[in-house]
Amino acid sequence: MTCCSLVTIEASRSTESINNYQRPTSNAIGKMDQTDSTVCGEPEERRHQPKRQRIVEGSCWPCKQRRVKCDLQKSSCRRCVLSGTQCSYDKLVLRWRGRPTRTAPFLQQVFSDVADGSGTPLATNERRALDYFKARLWPLLSTADRPCSPPISLALRSRPVLQAACIFAESHRALQERGQSREALMSRRLNCMASIRGQLGSDSAERQMLDCLLVAVLLLYLLDGFVDCNQQHASTQAHYAGVLAILDALGGFESAWKSSERETCMLLSEFASTDLTDALLQGRKPCFPPTIWQQIQSGPVWWQTTSQGTRSLASVLGTMAEMAFYSQDIRDGQELCRDKVVEFERALQPTYSILESDTFMEKELVRASDPARMPEVFANAFVRAFQHAGLIYLYRVICNLPTRHLLLQQHVHACLDCIQGIDLNCKAQNCALFPLYVAGAHSLSKVHRDCVLLRLDGIYAALRFEAVLSIRAALESLWKSERQLETWSSAFQDLAVGTLVL
Template sequence: MPPKRERTVQGSCWPCKQRRVKCDLGKPLCQKCVSSGAKCCYDKLLIRWKKTPPTTQSLTMCQSPFMSLNIHLKDNTLAVGDLKALEYFQFAVWPLFTTAAHPCPPPIPLAMECQPVLLTVCELAEAHRTLRDETGSSTVNAPFDKRMSCLASVREQLRNNSNHTSLSPLLVAVFLLYFLDGFIECDHQSASTASHHVGVQAIVDHLGGFSALIKIGQKDITMLLSEFASTDLTKALLDDRAPCFPAEIWTQIEHGTVWWDQETYDGTTLASVFRIMAEMSLYRQQIRGDPETLSMEMVRDFERCLQPSYQILNCDHLKSPNTYTVHESTLESRMQADSFTRTFQHSALVYLYRAICGLPPRHYLVQQHVQSCVECIRNISPVSKAHNCIIFPLYIMGAHTFLQDQQAFVLDRLDSIYKYLRFNCVLLVRAALKDLWKSPRHDGDWWGMFRSLGEHVLVI
């Protein structure tokens, strides 16, 4: 008998698998999907939500996949829709908040015990799923009654409980509301990112501050805490204000679970870069009223701390060269992590020259770091998780580029990031850049460049 015909290849995208056609494995989009107009997707897990609720007969079958959530389903009164939202949150949303290949476990058990966390998780999952089902539209509003129920539950818990045990779950709920409004629903009239920011600060202070929370060692909280501090810092740089936390917190945050890959290869960590960025922001506010007080010694110190460094040859390298040889399996990951950190270093140096020193955007010192940032971003693979967390460097670099090919490169990378993240903040950054390139503000001062970005938008 003739051999069995193989119509699909291993690693095919989901549309090609479903249509049983031979995928060319092109990434981020294969040519089969491009030509047919299908939504190309290489996700390891394909999650679908049916538009109609399942019947009682299929309820048992729907529950079986949720055993992977480590949820004890006995005596469980959750609706099937909530269980599906929990699964979607764990497998489709939570991995987007970190560059780690194996992120810390999401707060699913906490959601099963605390109603505000459950409502917030479901709201976040539904909002993100809606964006993934759309073709790029950012005008889909979540049901207002669900959002109000979520906020009412948080406020009720805050009124009735004030001890540390009950505030920790509420901190997770407010964290998720903050990211829901700042990343996903930042263009909605109901967005209240600033209010959630104040709420997070109040709860963190009541629980003893950053140090106390990090010492507790609850990984999901410390990871969300690191992301909250990062977005507060980048927002402060764009809005020309001081960050809400002292620069010293980055030394503490680094000892907990963070959203970025903590492995370093040249001795520079992302936390150390963020610490210098926070110090520069605070210094900028200090000299804002009197530019003549600018200290060139301080500027030199910032430059030395932020200048990308490289390993140099020493005697140990000569005595045992094989010890320092990079294995082929880890070579790419090392280069990706190195380029990822350098993008933030170059962005911080652009801030130093522009916001603190007052140099024009076309100045040589500014443009040399814009060019270097472009090269670092090119070295980051579009299919790596690190690529999806360089929106802030892309925004800074894009705002200071004047070449059409570089502007096209920025837009292309933002489009690639949006296809993976499905966060509305990416679309708003893209729109803000296109508006800036047509405006006289493109040759203006630092804070005028980023004026058109929405007040509720978070950038990381």
């Protein structure tokens, strides 16, 4: 199969192809103009006239088909009313290119003969979007080399899940192709949310239906928080509240985790992680207690598991959740306990496996002796970056140390060293945005700041998520104002509302 590209067919291309057939190509004209401007056989002013546009942008589909001018009246234009034609503005026109674009991955169509839960065959754009979601988008949500399967089976059973997955894929594809109509995407987004609200409002909202709706809302939450966070229509907080409401109806996070399928658990682990990181950055309590991370550790998660002898990321995130609750108690008037600080320090103390080393020479020896073991080295470095970020939070928020304090700066340097130790082509670096953001917000030297920006550029090139650009813009604004020398909360106030940091 060949790659596909979503573009809106412009009727002016047909006129252009006819004109190109009747006259020399633009390159040939350019060459003849250099020798004799009269060789082309047409006046100079005619050759430089703008091409006639027979349709206007945003025309309804029947007017586009007939190549006539549309008056853009809603809900039906005048031509469609007079001719008795059904007027439609939200219809998507697709053209599948035979030659793949540079940014498009090679996709293999696997949904050519499938149908949704109602037995209706999938539309062409839905099949292509599911292909893109499975092959390109879903692997970006995990650092694991072999993540769990995407929720394709749920999408074929539930219309809201199918709509959410297609919108997620098409929105991400639009950031790369720049040819997708935002109006069409917005229309399908509204249809998806209407479908979700309709099923939630029905009296027959059984548990199986709620499980499917949970996946749909989780996908919309990640879409708005990762991909479309800088768009005006982004509704990250609304989807966040929707996930919490569905979890409450299912009996809470732990109950939903136990009864959910593997792909739902992976999305729930990502939701709990983004809730925690947002709580740490904004100085609030997380929505879930620290105990959930013991349960999350035993299931499918978005990160690569580490070797024995090192702390898992789930235990590190659990300790960070404890610190978030403890810091709130201190703000409420509780006295700081030194023993509690020491307990947090021990829990977040970076650990090293036998395979790992901080020296470049020993790391290269490991790579040369057994390259297959390097992903494990990178996974451990990924966990240590989160450990150092947790210690920065501990000293800055709970212990109230200044940014220039030597102890805090040691962990800033160590955190950046861990991230730099991860290979640029490794998926672990793409999900290290939280430690990179925390260390970057407290970095003081230009060398470290340039390193942070370089890593963010590499992550954006791999992900194409607007959240990366939002973090980059927030850091640049922070460094100009020098607010990182004040309080923790002031260091992260420039981050766009609704941006998820994983």
